[in-house]
Amino acid sequence: MxxxxxxxxxxxxxxxxxxxxxxxxxxxxxxxxxxxxxxxxxxxxxxxxxxxxxxxxxxxxxxxxxxxxxxxxxxxxxxxxxxxxxxxxxxxPAIIDRDPVTIAIGTGGTAPLLAARLRTRIEQAVPHTVAVLAAIAERWRPLVKRQLPDTADRRHFWQRFFTGAVAQAALAGDRAGAQRHAIALLANSRARPRLGHVHLVGAGPGDPELLTLRALRLIQSAEIIVHDRLVATEVLDLASREARRIDVGKRRATACMPQAQINALLVRLAREGARVVRLKGGDPFMFGRGGEEIEALIAAGVPFDVTPGVTAALGCAAYAGIPLTHRDHAHSCVFVTGHRRDGRLDLNWRMLAQPGQTIAIYMGVHALPELSRQLQGHGLSATLPAALIVDGTRPSQRVLAGTLADLPAIVAADQQLDRSAPGLVIVGEVAAAARRMPAGARPGSFARIAAE
Structure with a gap:
């Protein structure tokens, strides 16, 4: 800025x-x-x-x-x-006037026409009746502050005010209906201690534009965000400035917080009445241990819901130009994790080493030599195409392409590779597409390929 x-x-x-x-x-x-x-x-x-x-x-x-x-x-x-x-x-700035709401778009004087174009797009998305909602909120603010002295209670009230029935009525131009809903909302807020809610939300593989609309709304309305290491900074920046952020991300061979403690943390925060977004890279149920977390929430009687996200195999492969299935080369795709347990990879090698199949291996960077050796030992060809995608879908995305036999050496020889970054290994005929990507091509953009 x-x-x-x-x-x-x-x-x-x-x-x-x-x-x-x-x-x-x-x-x-x-x-x-x-x-x-x-x-x-x-x-x-x-x-x-x-x-x-x-x-x-x-x-x-x-x-x-x-x-x-x-x-x-x-x-x-x-x-x-x-x-x-x-x-x-x-x-x-370019100004959108919804008095008392004012939206200003600035480009530092460098591109006023761009600011004007953005203003047009935002004007289409922001109804004029948002002024009605803001005016009602202005009148209610002193009363809410008196009736709800606790800061967390007030924050919860206003989140429901701007996302629930009050907002729906106001944006429809129904002032009387909005007032009725606001009265009921305030009465319920004073009536009894509230139980919070946990939203398990998939943040996708990195690019914030891959978020679902529901995920974006939940992130922006969260009181507390409990997030993994793989969640991109650009995604976290979409949250409210007032939202508390708790990093529980696991690193290779270590963890900021054991899974049992993460489960207990989610339960405790919800019992304190917070609206919690448990934000996970990719999809919560794809190697994200979301299943374990909802088991803990169910046992504790905490309400929750799940918002799926674009999992790494889908997003990273797409941004690298690699189709996971192909009529001529791959009739199935298997997702596995390269995370070691007790120092070894516990995988069904016979099942993986099947012809006409794509293998997408999460967290496979450090186990790549063993993956290569085991897959070849169980029948896959040494010349089978393979690729490593690091920081997939992000501007820093790297794609290293080779064969099942030589990819480990290619990765080991790359001095610029960030081995702590999230990496996905793809093995199968479809991985040959990575070789056709032009050098320096922007992730997800294939205009140069089409031109050539």
Whole structure:
């Protein structure tokens, strides 16, 4: 973030607009709309800066813009010069007005047309009736603060206020219905201690655009996020700033927190009344031990639900251009884990070493030599294509391609490979597709292949 976005109260403050023309008139009108006292000038005089809260330069000659910028910087007065970012100490965003809700989109003055396009898209997604919801919330805030002195209770009330029946009625334009639902919601919040809820949510393999809409909504409304190491920072950044984050991610051969303690933590947080999102890389039920966690929640009587995510084999293979099944090369696909138990791989090698099958091996980087040796020993060809995908679906994605026999040596020789990053091994004829990916191709983008 290059600049800190702030909303300034300019009511009854003096603002100077320098310049003539349509753009200057629009800036002046916007300032008057928020209650500012606007003075228009065609030229610049430093004497006009006395008592000024903001200066805007629009459609003025370069010499005037330069002089105004120097004078404002010397006096600490914010200045915005239209289409002259070098002269700006503040930039003018694209604005969506849903008073009292205001949404501002800025690009630091570098791409105003992009900001305008984003504004159009957001305007389509944000109904005008969001102003009704915000106005009701404004009237209710003092009462809720008096009636619910506990911060956690208030947060829970407002989360349900903005995501439940109150919001639905307000956004439909039903003010009376919204008021009735708000009264009932507040009464229920005071009536008895509440039991929280645990949402087991799949965060996908890394790219935040692979989140489901439901996963995004739950992440944004969570009070507490209990997350794994594999959850991308960009996904965690989608959460509310007020949300508490607890990292329980497991590392190779170690764990920040044993699974039994994670189970107990989820139960305790829910019993304290929190809305908990248990965020897991990929899918909760695909080598994510989600089944063990819901068993603990059921035993404790804690309400929960599960939101599936794009599992690593699907996402990483797709972004590497590798089809997991193919009519000519693979009629089945098997998902296994390369995680060692008691120092050895406990896998059904005979079942894995079948022709016409793709093997997707999670957590297989460190066990790759043994995987290669065992699969060859049970009948798979040494020349069978194989690939390792590291940091799949992320900008840092790496794909190393070879054969079942030589892939371990290729990986061992790569000095730039981050062996602590999440890795997926794919073995099978379909893995040959990784060799056809052009060097430097962006994950998930195959435009260069089509062009060639």
């Amino acid at each position: 290059r600049a800190l976005p702030l909303f300034h109260d300019l009511r009854d403050r003096l603002c100077l607009v320098i310049g003539q023309g349509e753009i200057a008139a629009r800036k002046a009108a916007a300032l008057r709309a928020v209650g500012a006292n606007v003075r228009m000038a065609s030229g610049f005089d430093a004497g006009d800066l006395a008592g000024t809260a903001l200066v805007v330069v629009a459609e003025a000659p370069e010499t005037i813009a330069h002089a105004a910028c120097d004078a404002c910087r010397a006096r600490g007065i914010p200045i915005n010069a239209v289409d002259r970012p070098a002269y700006c100490t503040v930039t003018w």
